[in-house]
Amino acid sequence: MSDNKELDIIDAASSVSDSNKEVLVEILLNGGFRYQIKVKSDNPLLRSLIAAFLARTQGKQDSYLFQIPIDENKSSLCFTSDHLVGLVTQPPILLRRKQEVETE
Numbered sequence: 001m002s003d004n005k006e007l008d009i010i011d012a013a014s015s016v017s018d019s020n021k022e023v024l025v026e027i028l029l030n031g032g033f034r035y036q037i038k039v040k041s042d043n044p045l046l047r048s049l050i051a052a053f054l055a056r057t058q059g060k061q062d063s064y065l066f067q068i069p070i071d072e073n074k075s076s077l078c079f080t081s082d083h084l085v086g087l088v089t090q091p092p093i094l095l096r097r098k099q100e101v102e103t104e
Helices: 001-004 044-057 097-103
Strands: 009-010 023-031 033-040 065-070 076-082 084-090 093-097
Touching: 023 044, 033 044, 033 065, 044 065, 044 084
Parallel strands: none
Antiparallel strands: 009 093, 023 033, 023 084, 065 076
């Protein structure tokens, strides 16, 4: 997941990077489990979740442990990246390489 810093997360509705925007993320796991969290669009956790998902689409077999505070930090969601099935974001987000954004 070392290349996740090269990604820029952009609000699909505005096509502009906004690092302070709050994103509602629904984490979809094997077995139909779903968990929702709210994070800022520049949060390293969001980048790590996306990078783990992208790694699976590219056939990479590395597995990473996620430990995410939930329920106002009263509980913790722990899972490995190989159980990550999908991510639903609100607002919808686009991923672009940072150099693509800088050249526009």
